[in-house]
Amino acid sequence: MGSAPSLGILNGTACSTGASAVVLLNMRDKDGSGLGACSGTLLTQRAILTAAHCVDGDVRSVSVYLGSGLPIIAESFVAHPAYRSSGGSTADAAIIIMAEPIGRTPIPLLLGRDARVGETAIVSGWGRTQDAVTATLHAGSTTISAVGGTLLETQYSANVSSVCSGDSGGxxxxxxxxxxxxxxITSATSANVCNTGTNYYVGIRNSSVSSFILGIVPDAARR
Known part of the structure; x- marks a missing residue:
């Protein structure tokens, strides 16, 4: 979706990683070469929600970094079966499965109502800031500008936070x-640079996405 397939938080604040449910994901191919980084959010102690484009293509392994200690290799990962890398996809969702509990408090899914235009929201991730600082967890507030049947949108502004490279999957x-x-789920932006345009998020209330998530993680908390 969009022209920035690997979406840090602009105008955000650095966060403590000691108990954060937002983790850094590093992808590698069959030879162990790096294929980029994304963000993810704990749904349960062993399941992490991210974007399908983060694990697409030649990705054969995913390591999870919690902010300290060594990265943990994921047991497996699965992308939404309807995801397509070309032409955009409203099924840009994937689940990372860990062999052992991570020991962080998960974040529940919003399934009881739709997000609302004008509603204050928080975006977070391990991506770039406007100062090109990477691999640091940042978060900030923004406002939802559009709610569709499959996507949510926010607009870049100097007064709110925005996503950038490395925030995809957050x-x-x-x-x-x-x-x-x-x-x-943070999916794409409308421009190649972070400080302009529209940010797109795959809506959790999209029945195809929620069914996919709950089919793999039936014990995910929800509201």
Whole structure:
């Protein structure tokens, strides 16, 4: 989707990683060569939500970095079967499965209602900032500008936070019942540079996406 297939947070704030449910994912091919980095969000102690384009193509292994210690090699990963890398896809969702519990508090899925235009949201990820700082967890607030049947959108502005390279697969969060919940998966931007244009997120309420997630992670928390 869009022209930036590997979406850090612009205008955001560096976060403590000690208990964060947002993790860094590093992809490698069969020879162990690096294929880029994405972000992901814990759904359960052993399941991480990310974007399908992060594990597409020649990816054969995924390692998970929690902010300290050594990366942990994932047991397996699966992309939404309807995902297509060309021409854009509203099925840009994937699940990373870990062999052992990670020991962080997961974030619930927002399934009880749609996200709302004008609603304040949080974006977070391990990608670039406007200063090109990478592999540091940042988060910041933005406003949802459009809600469709399959996608959510936010607009870049100097007054709000925005996603950039390395944030793909992270989540856009909205508040529900006093808790932050996952409303969408960071998928793409409309421009090759981060400080302009529209950001796109695959909506969790899309029935195809929610069915895929719950089919693999039936014990994922939801609101």
């Amino acid at each position: 989540s856009i969060l909205v508040s529900e019942g006093g808790a932050w919940t996952i409303a969408g």
